């Protein structure tokens with residue numbers, strides 16, 4: 001028994017037939033592989049797309065809806081079907097699964113973030129497989145991810161998972177989209193995240209998927225920065241294929257993690273989708289934060305933007321405006337506007353016993369280094 005925590009994300013393209021509808025046989029095959037993984041000792045969490053595919057035909061549509069309202073309505077019908085199919089399929093193997101629907105804002109609030117964690121832990125401790133999807137029918141544009149790749153990476157971070165497997169219709173990451181570039185070669189392994197593999201990833205995706213390989217790569221990079229191993233591949237014939245993948249015997253693409261695993265607090269700061277404010281710092285403060293691992297003090301701050309309270313997340317940029325990272329501020333925007341540039345002694349005269357640091361080093365996460373691949377914008381891709 002190894003008790004590794006494995007997050008498996010299954011995309012729409014791996015759950016549907018040629019007409020775009022949910023394919024129960026494909027779903028049953030995935031469930032068999034998930035059960036094999038779990039029954040050999042891993043804690044398994046499934047992030048499954050497929051709600052829109054499972055619901056659109058009952059809306060009277062012949063194809064997947066394109067409008068947001070259409071997708072939300074289809075998901076409202078389909079999510080119930082999807083989970084029912086999973087429950088039936090898992091029960092034939094003596095397993096129980098549970099539906100967990102999340103929205104982006106669940107990761108913004110520390111209390112809700114911890115609630116989601118406790119629910120998942122409670123289920124896992126009792127041997128139940130959480131089946132997670134975005135809460136599509138309620139999530140409006142500003143608070144939705146729109147694809148489950150990033151959700152899977154955030155869940156992997158939340159649970160400090162060992163592995164994140166992306167199950168898709170392509171057997172790995174290629175040097176370019178293999179559908180348009182038959183000469184493209186498979187990338188078998190991507191080293192530590194700051195090494196750039198020679199990969200072109202554009203916005204193209206399967207006919208039914210949402211994010212394409214671009215979303216997977218961005219999500220994979222988030223996970224590997226947090227110290228999680230990532231595999232991108234297609235479902236194998238054998239029910240042991242997921243087990244083989246976590247034994248590093250898969251034929252898809254592996255992404256090696258950064259050696260340091262980030263703490264749950266760092267995960268939360270990084271996962272936060274909407275920082276409440278923005279600080280610009282001078283050269284000395286930028287170096288102290290990024291190169292010397294120091295806390296941020298008020299004397300290094302040159303600009304304060306936004307209306308944040310102490311305890312909220314703020315984004316920090318260097319003197320040229322380049323993003324340095326983000327962290328939890330111990331000062332409100334109102335106070336910081338008044339004391340920016342001041343030294344610690346001057347501040348303690350104004351507000352005795354106030355914490356010295358604007359952002360303590362334990363509450364700080366640096367921005368990602370260089371992108372691991374060439375990511376083309378839609379305009380570039382269409383040139």
Ligand SMILES: Nc1ncnc2c1ncn2[C@@H]1O[C@H](COP(=O)(O)OP(=O)(O)O)[C@@H](O)[C@H]1O
Nearest residue numbers: 011012013168174176177205206209211212213
């Ligand atoms: N460099 C690449 N390597 C592999 N696939 C790519 C690449 N660039 C784009 N793709 C496309 O990404 C698609 C998979 O993403 P997506 O449609 O979102 O799948 P899913 O539904 O599994 O999430 C593939 O069908 C492929 O066409």
Ligand SMILES: N[C@@H](CCC(=O)OP(=O)(O)O)C(=O)O
Nearest residue numbers: 012050051052147148210211
């Ligand atoms: N939440 C949506 C899926 C969105 C999504 O990420 O799709 P995909 O790119 O196929 O994984 C659904 O259940 O249909």
